[in-house]
Amino acid sequence: MRPRLAAPVGAVFAALAFAATLWGWLLAGGGTVDLPWAPSWDLRFTLALDGLAALYSLLATGIGFAVTVYASRYLPLHLEHQGRSEADIPRFHFFILMFMGSMVGLVMAQDLILIFVFWDLTAIASYYLIGYDAHERDSRRSALMALLVTGITAVCLLIGALMLYAAYGTFSLPALIEASEPGALLAAAGALIAVAGLAKSAQVPFQFWLPRAMAAPTPVSAYLHSAAMVAAGVFLLGRFYPLIQKTDWLLDALLVVGLGSMAVGGILALTRNVLKQLLAYSTISQYGYVVFMFGLGGEYGAVGASFYVIAHALAKAALFLTAGAVTEATHGETRLSHLGGLRRELPFLMVASGFSAAGLAALPLTIGFFKDELFFEAALERGGVFPALAVAGAVLTFAYTWRFWSGIFLGERRSEAHGVPAAMTVPVAALGALVIAGGLYVAPFARLAQAAGEVTFNAPTPIDPAYHLDARAENLMALATYALGVLVILSRSFWIGAAEAFARLGELAGPERLYFASLKGLNAFSDRIHDLEVRDLRTRVATILGPTGVLVGAGLLFTPTRGAYEVGAIGPLDWPLFLALILVAVAAIATVFPRRHLTLALVLSSVGYILAVVFAFFGGPDVAMVQVLVETIMALLFIGILVLLPRKVLEREASNPIPRRRKVRDAGVALIAGFFAFAVSWSTLSQPALEESVAQEHIRLAPEAHAKDVVTAILADFRGLDTLGEITVVGIALLGIATLLSRGRLW
């Protein structure tokens, strides 16, 4: 298989998907797939092609197609510049297609968990595409940042979904829209979902990941990080809008966020020097308008937001592709300060991208004019300061769009350039043609936006954008925008200092700084606590015994101890037993003191021997016998091992001084552990032995087991499985020893 084949395959898929969506929406009239997914959790695999889904699917597949065509030439060149093999091509198209599929799935999904799944799938595709040039540190850092910001905030979506499920018992979005009541819960869930959406759409204060994501190859920036994936954020707001709009303060919050993003994105776009950075900030500001319109609310807001997304996606994707083509034509030049005057070398591109730029700047005869018309109408409907703010935002767009386009094509020439392949200019021209087509005949786009707006608004939205040749407010606002825009462009030297100061302020105290500081701090903190980790065996044992004792102490505190601890009566017959037990205790304490290993072994076994005496007094001569046997073997084993160990090592270990601190700690831990064992045993043994114990049954049934005594019956029959198991344990131990000593040879 030739790697280059991946591009045509991807393009064909995209084209088919686009055609299928168009067919499904226009001719088949939508349609729904509804399958059980996880019945025990009420999860359903529900996809529906409604207006909102149609809009975003058409964008995802249509622009995806344009971008794939573009990438068929761009990517081989990109890899060639980096000296990489073409074997990396299929990976690119795999993730582009994966993104396309998950985006289409996302916009059609009607089940909250399904939405979450597709939501994260788009993030995964984005992660791998940003990190496509993984050998560069910048790419890796940017990919990680995008993943962390969008991935972690996606969890908010999941939590919101589960909150809604807990309250209303369904994951189905239409059912939730029916059932949900305004209230604290709906507000909290709506806010969480909005956070996920805003982070994905790179809105303030999450905006910082998007400019970094420009580390991806240009087609990715054009597609994911401008037209499609970032649009998923505002899509989510649109999808959940019927729930969100039930809470007033949420709408106000959207207004604030939208305005903030418009301002930050717009002002920074005026100061950026690198082409893609300028466009990235422009994207932030453009989605700010959409969020702002959602915040304004009303039917104009709903339809306007949808229409804005279409117009912006067409124009912005084309401008990104232009940036990539220009950089390619000028041997890798990405800075506006080093570009200019390319009108002669790239005349076709200049015109093609000029259409899109005009569209973004909302000039008449482009689709962009209507996006601003609806935007202004929504602001006018709300009244107050909002129309003024809307004009201010549109002025910023006008100014930076001019800056981008004129900076490349007009003015004096500052760099060498050659032509670019047709596959890289035709998609730009096609998108530009759509921008103009929308300006001449807006009805199909308006219909799409209206259908989407109806889903968002959850009510009919009879809105028709059109040209009106009169002095209505929208037109005046548009004229004001152009006039003020020209003024801003001309007065650049007056405000540029302030704008750059604003940008620097953002670098010094913005959320990006916070992100890096917390990541660095987290790693440093991790290193510091890692130094506290325990590394020697003695402490490892101590850290188990100590906390166990503490837990037992806590247990004592929290349960009634009345009648739990009985001393019981000590009769004259108990005295020998009592004496023997005291001896055991003394011997056990004595094990703490010896330094020489041999002494220690002997003291240890003396504990065992005295215990055997205890058993004997207790009426268990057979147990006592076993105990003696075991102790003898253990003592011999210890002595044998000590003989084999080098004498010097033993002497050195025995004479090593023990630091005072360790002595104190060990004594403390020993006391706590002793207390623990004491408490558990005393508490348990204070309870009288039960009447109905299985022991009686064993005694009764022993003859049936054909055994002469109960112990034999238990070991060989009643609990024969245990005996077999313990024999196996000994066998495995032997096997382990053989592994160590003779490489596993048993004979």
Added chain:
Amino acid sequence: MIVFTLGLTWTLAVLLSLLDGRKHPVGGIALGGLAAGFAGLLVLGWEVFTNGPVTMVAGGWPPGVGITLRADALGVTFAVLSVGVILIALAYEAVSGIESRTFPALAMFMAAGLTGLFLTGDAFNFYVFFEIAMIAAYALTGYGERARQLRAAFIFAVVNLLGSVLFLIGVGALYHLTGTLDMRMIAERVAAAQPNAALLTAVAIFVAFSLKLGLFPFHYWLPAVYTGVRPSVAAMLSGALANIGSYGLLRFGGELLPQELEMGATALFVLGTTSIIYGALQAVSRRTMTEVLAYSAIGQVGYILIALGIGGPVGFAAAVVYAIINSLNKLLLFLAAGLRGWMVGAAFAVGAFSVAGVPPAAGFLGKLVLFQASLAVESVALVALIFIGGALSFVYSFQIYQRVFWKPQARAYKISPSTARLLVAGVAGLLLFAGAWPEPLLALGQRAAAAVLLGGAP
């Protein structure tokens, strides 16, 4: 079926210990035998899930006198999971070339021990099987027989023997309090016991299982062991053996000592929270994959503890689902840590996404059930905790993923054998499949939780 699977693995283990495991056919026999045992468990699972628990008493004695073997939804789930993990780890080792005579036998003993302990209905018999599995694990830890592994084995054995003693004390105390070793009878009778004695017994048992799980502050053995051993052994320890901890807490805590579990809920939340945060914070800046995984393991078991603390059908189901996913994650990640190549990178990424809870890898189901359980008890604090823990797992999973698989490496690596890589990719595929079609896992969790709550009554 219980006798078949247990008997088969047990007998085969004994036979294998006489053979040289380095020889190809021996590895094949071990694999075939274990696969047959695994198939037997699947059949048993089918029976349990369609007709209810399967019970038998060894020797045909009345229940309580003889040892009861009982397969219910909880036990059989863990048995299938653990034996499956061992099977895959053994296959991984077999295709990479087994280096020790005893490896297949020890792995088989571990499988037999685990099968027995998940399928027994007797508290002391549980301890015996527990010993079989543990002692096989001590010996397996030393696999490779370099200083690193031997050191790990020594630490592992010393610390875990301590845990075994604690557990034995607990079983002894339970016997004294209830006069029986049969789990169901214990569950019936322990309610009548003096609360203080029952609680202290519960503490001993809790510590023993927490130690197995590697929960903070009983975790200090874990990083040294998981980083010291071979990848396949690490996969077995964290993917199969550690299940003893989660299963034990569910069985002994949820079923046998439910009142004590409820009383200790606060302690569970405190320890679970500390574990989640501590493990994740430690994992963030670790430089090697196994180190990150080891500390991640400490954090992940914290979630299981939280789910247990929440309790009830939702909490126990969450614990089971999380335990299954965690075990598969660890299997995948530890095996992938030993290999190189792009397919391994993709498999590791699936594991990393799973740990971070990103769909479609199954891990997101774990987060899903935990969030749901926390919301069921209306605890904002728990939701926030799981969120923060999840955020940290994003950071550590992808920092190490990028460091190993994205950053240009100074030394050229050798691409690992393709069969091993395919095996790892297969496990990754399983995780993706389980995430894309979540019904089996979620239903399994609910059934197993019901088994805990009803004591396995159909």
